Amino acid sequence: xxxxxxxxxxxxxxxxxxxxxxxxxxxxxxxxxxxxxxxxxxxxxxxxxxxxxxxxxxxxxxxxxxxxxxxxxxxxxxxxxxxxxxxxxxxxxxxxxxxxxxxxxxxxxxxxxxxxxxxxxxxxxxxxxxxxxx
Amino acid sequence: xxxxxxxxxxxxxxxxxxxxxxxxxxxxxxxxxxxxxxxxxxxxxxxxxxxxxxxxxxxxxxxxxxxxxxxxxxxxxxxxxxxxxxxxxxxxxxxxxxxxxxxxxxxxxxxxxxxxxxxxxxxxxxxxxxxxxx
DNA sequence: CACAGATGATAACTATACATATCAATCGCA
DNA sequence: TGCGATTGATATGTATAGTTATCATCTGTG
Numbered sequence: 490x491x492x493x494x495x496x497x498x499x500x501x502x503x504x505x506x507x508x509x510x511x512x513x514x515x516x517x518x519x520x521x522x523x524x525x526x527x528x529x530x531x532x533x534x535x536x537x538x539x540x541x542x543x544x545x546x547x548x549x550x551x552x553x554x555x556x557x558x559x560x561x562x563x564x565x566x567x568x569x570x571x572x573x574x575x576x577x578x579x580x581x582x583x584x585x586x587x588x589x590x591x592x593x594x595x596x597x598x599x600x601x602x603x604x605x606x607x608x609x610x611x612x613x614x615x616x617x618x619x620x621x622x623x
Numbered sequence: 624x625x626x627x628x629x630x631x632x633x634x635x636x637x638x639x640x641x642x643x644x645x646x647x648x649x650x651x652x653x654x655x656x657x658x659x660x661x662x663x664x665x666x667x668x669x670x671x672x673x674x675x676x677x678x679x680x681x682x683x684x685x686x687x688x689x690x691x692x693x694x695x696x697x698x699x700x701x702x703x704x705x706x707x708x709x710x711x712x713x714x715x716x717x718x719x720x721x722x723x724x725x726x727x728x729x730x731x732x733x734x735x736x737x738x739x740x741x742x743x744x745x746x747x748x749x750x751x752x753x754x755x756x757x
Numbered sequence: 758c759a760c761a762g763a764t765g766a767t768a769a770c771t772a773t774a775c776a777t778a779t780c781a782a783t784c785g786c787a
Numbered sequence: 788t789g790c791g792a793t794t795g796a797t798a799t800g801t802a803t804a805g806t807t808a809t810c811a812t813c814t815g816t817g
Contacts, residue, residue: 491735491744492636492653494751497678499633500774501755502626503803507775519626520803537765544631549804551767556802573765573812601625604757609750610625616739616747617628621635623738634804637773641805654773671795680775685797690772707782707795 502601509597515590516560520545522594524553525587528563528577535574562586636735643731649724650694654679656728658687659721662697662711669708696720 506519517525523543528534531542540550554577557563562583568574579587602610640653651659657677662668665676674684688711691697696717702708713721736744 491732491748492640493657493677494748494755495629495632495636495735496653497755498629498751500678501757502629503774506626518802519630523627535765543627544634545803546805547766548768548806549802552802552804568765571765571813573810575766598625601629602754604754605750609753612746613750613754614625614628616743616750617632619743620736620738620747621628621631623635637804652772669795679773681796682776682798683772683774686772686774702795705783705795707780709796 505597505601506594509593509600510590513590513593515586515593517586517590520549520553521557522590524550524557525562525579525583529579529584529587532578533576535568535571535576537574539577557583639731639735640728643727643734644724647724647727649720649727651720651724654683654687655691656724658684658691659696659713659717663713663718663721666712667710669702669705669710671708673711691717 503519506522510517523545524539527539527542531538534542536550536554537547539554540547545553554563554565558565561580564578564580565575566578568576602613605613637653640656644651657679658673661673661676665672668676670684670688671681673688674681679687688697688699692699695714698712698714699709700712702710736747739747
């Protein structure tokens, strides 16, 4: 059952992420890191654009950014061009946290598929991406 | 990034499930169906055993079964052998709903990986299962 | 330029998902 | 057999994840 297998992969992936972050003494969830990464790559993006970029719901991202804000990792300012929009950028603390965590995340991303060989991992990711193109 | 790809697959899988259930006029989430399936296959199992069988947290399953109870699909009775445990079984309505939904779920499970060929799907599931064995 | 419709954000609500704490009941071992 | 450890379930709290409704603001068309 594809759905069940995918759910369990996601569950495992989330747990690996949480465990490694805890070991590293960092309080960040997978979604929070994805958002941090997107904000860093595209500073000054509004929340809706960040959500679209990492394939999340706008309403969900609102809460995620709220928590990043509380941790002091990002700033949220009303946009000059559109007063409905809130423009988000990394703070110095956010930048430092990102730099510190990045190597941990890189290792962890590899370890999620540690049951597979290099070649199998490549095939798996290739097929997963193909399935997602739908 | 494996974690991100897996998350998006899960997201897609969940959305396909929700859409098909809605089309079929049924109010069941993926987790609720998984629980219904497990309860049907193993009638009289307690909640903790159900949770273990489909790889969920005990606390989560409590809520899931609570919702199945409200929909009239399952019954929950205190066990004869262990008064801490609640034994769960399908009601007639639950059995009928299961029979009705099963073909829809079968089609849907196939469609989740509709971007892949038969052979690719086989390889993908094989690799996913191998990764999960870890 | 007015205004209908679109868009950004938030709020409220439902449903996972898991950790932790608590309570009740059972079990195992000394 | 007594009691500490374990186990089943629930409650509480946090974090996603998405829907729908609402409000503020913007934009395009007439």
